[in-house]
Amino acid sequence: LSPFTSFISINNTLYVADQTTKTIHIWPEKSENPTKTIYSSYNFSTGFFVTLTGDIYIDNGNSSHISKWSLDKTSTNTALYINRGCSSLFIHVDNTLYCSIHDGHQIVKISLDSSDSTWSNVAGMGCAGSTEDMLDQPFGIYVNDNYNLYVADTGNDRIQLFHHGESKGITVAGRTLGERFALDKPTSIMLDADNNLFIVDSGNQRIVRVGANGFRCLIGCSKSWCSKLDEVCQPLTAAFDSYGNIFITNQYMNGIQ
Template sequence: MSTGTQAVAPGLPQFYQPIEQSTTHAVSPRTVRQVNTSIGRIPEIPGNSLKTLNQRFLVGKVAVVALIFALAVAGVFYGVLVLRSSTTTTTVETTTTTTTATTTTTTTTSTTSTTTDTTTSTTSTTTTTTRTTTTTSVTTATSTTSTSTTSTTSTSTTSTTSTSTTSTTTQTTITFAPVGIYALNIPTCATWNDTGLTMAGSSNGTLGSDLGSLSAPVSIFVDNNNNLFVADRDNARVLKFVPNATIGIIVAGNGTIGNGSNQLSSPKGVAIDQYGDIIVADSSNYRIQKFVNGSTIGITLAENSTINPLGQMRDLHIDVNNNIYVTDSDNNQVGKFIPFSSIGVVVAGGGPAGPGLNQLSSPFGNFIDPNGTLYIADQLNFRVMKYDPGSLNGTIVAGNGTTGSTAYLLAQPIAVIVDNNGYIYVADYSNGRIMKWTTNYAAGGVCIIGCTGTTGVAATQLRGPRDLKFDRYGNIYITDQANHRIQKFMIQIPPLGCSSG
């Protein structure tokens, strides 16, 4: 701190001296008295001087106030300048984002329905932020204004349109006559070429399991379009051969023995009903299977039971009313199954085997003519029986109950068909021939095919003829079982013709 002498205020006596703040003074009572005396000697300030002093003091005070006010105004002005210069308006940014989802339209069309799924659209808008700061030299003020606006619009529209299509399936009735039931009117003088044409299987008599081969074929059927169906017994299947084809198509069974819905076990009978469905005598499974046209999955129409005994079925036939006739050799009978019924009715035989006119002995093939007359190949009675509609007593129309190879005898008759003339055609299994009987039963039969007297594999021979059918032209198809083939013998009519009656 400075040790110099403070300046004396104007108007104070000269002897009033300031005390040095840094000097220590010894004070005596005399000194105190002198000071008091000195104070008492301070002259009174004249009134005008006081007035002058007050005026000066007032002026100074006004000056100070003016100065302060000026400074304040200057500060405000400066603050305004600062405010103007430092006011920042920030517009953060306005961002508008529009997102439109990809519109995917998927249209799926099938035979039954159309489905359309549509659109999802999303729009999103985000923004605004504003900040303001104001500052002065006297007061610092911070003002923040924040505005945030978020707008989200989401629109989702889902439209599903389903169109149903009504599918109508109409089954076309096949006109059987004469295919598989009876032939066209065959002239009475007609004969058949004695040399057969191999239509399925190997011509040299070898068996096989490929689609061009057969193994112990049994029953056959020829439809209106000359398609050939074969119950290929040991291959557990039914094959279809279209005209002029040497390779078959599996239409029932899958080639493996079994009792599944797509399997067969020793099929021995095949026929086509009026809707084109395949009916099979699934012999070793003791059931009748139906394969809807185009399907290889079977439907069981009838099967063995206590109330509906079915034994080894050897053949089946379908009449013009779609009734199924099944030959059951184990039970020595023929059963009839009407449409939509799984319970058969015995229409011939039944009970123990025997030679009576109401008995059968291990029957095999059967045939129904358009009038409902039933014909049965009564195998071990060596005869063919005829049953009028509703009758359980038959009439012998071929053979005489004893085995032989003459014109009157049969050895194991195993299949039978009848033409429009009422002529009867019999597969004489053990004799390896086809016999024809006219309505004059007593006259005996005539050999028409396989008449060499011996069995064999030659085109003119048969070895175990198991079934026979006419096609629509009168040609005869024969299952040559032991030769594992199907033979066709062409009809021959004299150039000059002959009576059809």
């Protein structure tokens, strides 16, 4: 298994995308082995999301489209076309799909319920920059119930919050807030029920939390290189289950921690 990205559904089913074999493996809760494997003829990117109904959406990298698998199918169909790959996907409960375009330095969205195939810009100007209305190689994204958008602005070493309808972001984590908030190439973000923000701080090989109680390192805090099981190596993405456990995609060890 060479996991590239993973996702955990609301019923604690683990989905793992294996870029080497172009497969998606599905582990239901408490299962030691995958109960289903889906095969693709395309390469995967890290853009990967599973809806509440079990539909799987995954970006096909430079193939300029996003594929969809329905829960009762084993084959894929092209759901959406986009002129650049999505490094991250997020589907809101209103069935709006958000795409983080890493090399396009912006976040775009489209309604899955509409026949209109036009993507709308949500954040970023389409070129790299560090001002409040710009992004640099964005990666992970998260949209909360109020449609506020959180972006792992990887190239700027910060997390940006774009309130609904606003083109200018607010830095909620990053060196500009003080040295203790400094990040190094954050790649993935999650929000829990208490609005605590969890960040995969990839360059620092750790997972940190930002919330009402401040900034705290949770995993990988010793800053040593992959010498213990409680440390992370080249983390890229992470996901919660319903019990609050964190599953980390570990590229260096080719596994899920």
